[in-house]
């Protein structure tokens with residue numbers, strides 16, 4: 001079961017989860033396929049335990065360039081168990097490879113799963129999982145860039161995320177916690193981005209059977225509060241439209257530096273209501289015109305896309321073409337280069353009369369919309385993502 005709402009980007013998991021002890025470098029773990037792995041230094045800490053550099057067992061110590069990491073946690077903890085099931089079902093290397101071939105995608109940012117097992121030490125049992133080793137996370141990059149990403153980069157990240165989400169959705173899962181701190185660059189290629197942390201991933205369609213829409217007051221606001229979907233705020237199990245809605249909030253934050261409800265994240269009801277008001281308010285602001293600033297040519301297509309119902313499959317291809325036309329309007333191409341430049345203004349603005357980046361404040365408290373819509377042009381990429389993919393046919397349909 002997913003933990004309750006995390007406060008923000010780098011929040012830690014609830015204290016009731018047990019923390020794994022630190023293993024010394026050189027500890028050897030054997031997976032269920034009888035393959036042995038050696039641990040190196042820890043490279044990260046989750047809410048429950050540590051993530052170590054790792055390699056296949058050999059005489060050599062595990063160095064800084066290790067190709068794998070191993071996540072270890074006490075065996076009774078739930079989140080790694082859920083995450084492991086996602087990786088075992090959907091992230092086997094040959095499955096990813098086949099998908100990339102059939103879908104003709106050059107890169108798919110889902111870390112590959114290499115093995116898992118149980119390890120005993122000092123009378124305690126630990127669960128572990130071996131996945132690809134990655135590099136820096138995008139939250140760090142976002143901060144280094146002065147909390148604003150260039151528009152070209154936001155559009156490219158949107159494209160990469162659509163590929164990832166389509167893959168995981170087609171394999172019966174939703175992620176439910178997309179955010180910069182859960183996006184990591186490859187260790188070897190700074191132009192490849194990966195979605196990590198499947199601790200909240202939810203199997204929305206086990207064996208192809210979709211879950212029914214059901215609000216549950218006991219499960220309200222799961223996820224990371226500023227980004228979580230309106231469905232999640234209402235205690236409804238995560239679905240595909242929610243992942244796209246969350247992505248759209250991330251894109252808005254990357255473009256504009258902040259979300260309209262960031263001033264009061266400790267109040268989940270306020271955040272939920274702001275999201276509902278904001279989507280409705282922004283939708284009535286002539287969003288298609290503003291979207292044109294970012295995605296000229298895409299707006300028409302986008303307006304023909306109906307809002308998604310709870311069980312609906314998003315039109316990934318339409319969304320991709322919207323983002324592609326946004327790049328075109330910036331006289332840019334999806335060249336596969338992720339350029340993290342500070343200030344967010346690196347890409348030329350298509351309409352010089354309108355600023356290329358969003359100011360940090362100026363949201364109407366009543367409607368949740370931007371007070372000067374023209375200046376907030378970037379916002380509407382997110383809004384249109386919501387309309388096209390996330391959908392606002394709440395509570396149901």
Ligand SMILES: Nc1ncnc2c1ncn2[C@@H]1O[C@H](COP(=O)(O)OP(=O)(O)OP(=O)(O)O)[C@@H](O)[C@H]1O
Pocket residue numbers: 010011012013043044045046047048049051069111131132133134135137196197198199
């Ligand atoms: N594949 C990886 N390669 C390198 N470092 C990683 C990898 N996966 C995770 N890390 C590092 O470990 C940290 C924690 O990872 P992760 O978010 O998956 O753990 P978690 O327990 O789910 O965390 P949280 O409870 O905060 O959600 C990350 O912030 C990152 O620094």
